[in-house]
Amino acid sequence: MKACLSFSDILEVGQPRITEMERIGNSFPNGDSAEACTAFTHQVGVVEGTVMHTYSIAATLARKADDINEVAEVWKRMSQFCQSALEVLLRLKDKYLFCGTPQLYDLVLDYKLAADKRMRGAIEEAQCRTKDFPKELLPELS
Amino acid sequence: MPDEGLPEGIVTRTELAELAGLFDQFEFAFDPFSLSAREAESRFDDLTRALFDNKVALAFPGVDYALFYCRVRFACRIYLRKNSPS
Helix, strand or coil: CCCCCCCCHHHHHHHHHHHHHHHHHHCCCCCCCCHHHHHHHHHHHHHHHHHHHHHHHHHHHHCCCCHHHHHHHHHHHHHHHHHHHHHHHHCCCCCCCCCCHHHHHHHHHHHHHHHHHHHHHHHHHHHHCCCCCCHHHHCCCC | CHHHCCCCCCCCCCHHHHHHHHHHHCCCCCCCCCCHHHHHHHHHHHHHHHHHHHHHHCCCCCCHHHHHHHHHHHHHHHHHHHCCCC
């Protein structure tokens, strides 16, 4: 089987999980009931797994990319994916304060910052390649 | 070894290989907050700093640490791409 998925495809698979978390979160008047918290906690677990899995795919793609600008783009898209989850979590974390929501918010924020750091590193590498640098400093690679 | 016969640098191919291994462990870690990833990044930074202080700073005063660090990171990416098992 030779079918391939792009990172956009992967992100499209993940985005509905965030949308579903928001839908479930909004479907209860408050997060105090056991039913609401149980339902929302399940969504928290799904989104947590999605963010971690998507990050690991981003890392794999960044390692294989031929072009440093492509690396920066992968991490930028990963950061945006985290941001979309953070925006939903920000709206719901006080409502579902004891359902794992603040912890997920912190985790997703950490992953966003990790993606941002790698994006900045790639952009800096693209820029520093244009500066004068003695050829003899680093070994020549085939 | 694919780079055999190519010119060495002030930073040797062996040193670059070590740096690339560390870079791989933190830059592409599936869990970027793991102890192993954080330790690898710390060792990478220490080793890069030591190479700069001991081999580069005096011989190449026009090269600052930020540029050296950036070029080492980029060289590590290329090294890993060329030396990855397919």
